[in-house]
Amino acid sequence: MRLTRYFMPTLKETPAEAQIISHRLMLRAGMVRQSAAGIYSWLPLGLRVLKKIEEIVREEQNRSGAHEVLMPTIQSADLWRESGRYDDYGKEMLRIKDRHDRDMLYGPTNEELITDIFRFYVKSYRDLPQNLYHIQWKFRDEVRPRFGVMRGREFLMKDAYSFDLDYAGAKHSYNKMFMAYLATFERMGLKAIPMRADTGPIGGDLSHEFIILAETGESEVFCDKRWMDVDLGGNDIDYDSDLEPTIASLTSLYAATDEMHDPDNCPIGDSDLLQARGVEVGHIFYFGTKYSEPMGAFVQTAEGKQEAVHMGSYGIGVSRLVGGIIEASHDDSGIIWPDAVAPFDVGLINLRQGDGETDSACNDIYDKLNNAAVDVLYDDRDDRAGAKFADMDLIGLPWQIIVGPRGLKNGIVELKRRRSGEKIEVSLDDVVARVSAK
C-alpha cells in the first residue's frame, strides 16, 4: 500500500479525551475514531489489526473443534424472559422497541439465542458434545465506558458455547477451550495468565479469567512470581487427549483475581507473590444447566431419560485485545506490534521522494515485496525524514526499510527492527530476501 493513496490520519498531538496509553496511541495512529462514549469507528489501520486478531481467534477455535456460526446483534426479548434474565440484567442491556412496539434488545451476550438454536435441533445424547461460537458485536450500556476500546460499550467478542451430556463431558469441553485460549494468546505475542475467577451464583471452581499484565490494567491480580518464567505456548495440542494433567500442572501455580484472592489464606508467601494490574482478555465458564433447564434444552440419554445439557461459555474480547496488546507492547515512540497482528509486515521509507534514483529503488523493493506476498506500507509522501520516521515508529510495524541517497551511493539500505530498535545495513539486492525470509 502506498501511503499517499491510503487513509491513515496520524496525529502529532494527543487528543485530550484519551487518558491511557493504548487509547492515545490508537487515536494518534489513526486506528479508530470515537463516535460516542464507548463507541468507535474503525479506520483502515485499526481494522487491519482487528481482523488479524479475529482470524487468529477463529483459527484456534476451529482447531479445537468448535464450529463458527453468526447470530444477530438484535434479539427478541422473549427468549430472555424464558431464562429470566430480561428482568435481571438491568440497565446495562440496551432495550429497544420495533415499529410494532415489540421489545427487542441489542445483545450483550448470547446464551439464550444459542440455547434456542441448540434445543430446536438437538434431541439426542448421540449428537453431543457440541461447541458453537461466533464473533459478533455486542453492546453493554456501561455506566462509565473508559480506556478506549478496552472498555467500550460496543465491542467485538468471540463467544463460544459448549453442550455436553454431563459434568465430565462439560469439563473436557472446558479444558479444550482453556488450551485453545493459551494457544490463541500465545500466537498474539501475549502472556495471558489463567486466573481462578469468581463464578458468581453458580459456584464451583470452573471459571478462569485470562489476564495480561499491564500497569494500566483495570483489575488487581495476584500470582506466583514463577508465572513470569512459564512458557504458555500451547502448540500441537491433541484436543482428543485428556487435557486435565496439563491444565492441573499449569494451574498449580497460584494466580487469582482480586475477588478470589484472600490475603489471609494465600497458599504462597509474600516473597513469592506478585501483585500487579491486569487486563482481562478472556473468560471461560462452566455453568451447568442454568440455561438449559429453564429453556428446555434437553436430550434423550441412552437410558431413554430426558436430561438438561451441561453448558459452558467462553469469551474473548477481540476489540479489547487491540488495546490490550498495545498496553503490553509499546515504547515512548509508539506501538510495537507483535509480528502476527501487525497491520503491515514492513514499512518502506523513501527519504527523498522525487529523487529519481531513490524513487526507482523504492519502487523496485515495493514491487518485489508485493510479489513475495509481504504486506508493505510504502511511505511515498513528499515529506521530511523526521515526520516519516516518527509516523513509522508510531504505527509500530515490525520492520522498516529505510532508503535514501546516502546509502544508495554504496548500494545500501537500512533495515530496522522496530522492537529492538536495531538497524543494520543491507545491500539493495538482499533486502527483499531478508524481509521475506523472516
Place this chain on the structure above:
RNA sequence: CGGAGUGUAGCUCAGCCUGGUAGAGCACUGUCUUCGGGAGGCAGGGGCCGCAGGUUCAAAUCCUGCCACUCCGACCA
C-alpha cells in the same frame, strides 16, 4: 448513580475574572527555498465560541436550564 472537571478552527489550547470587530501553534491550499529524526519564507482558506433562554445599547465573556465528553468512586454474566 454520587463527586469533580471540560466544551472556542481538523488537533492542542489562549481569550472569559474586568462584556465592546474571533486569536496562536500545529494541520490544510498555493508558491519558493530546504531535505538522513516532526524545516523556513511569502500568500491564503477554514469558526451557529456545545445548545436554548435570560440580562444588556452590546454576550465567547454575566445568569438559568439542558446536552455532550472526560476523570474519581460505585458497577462490570
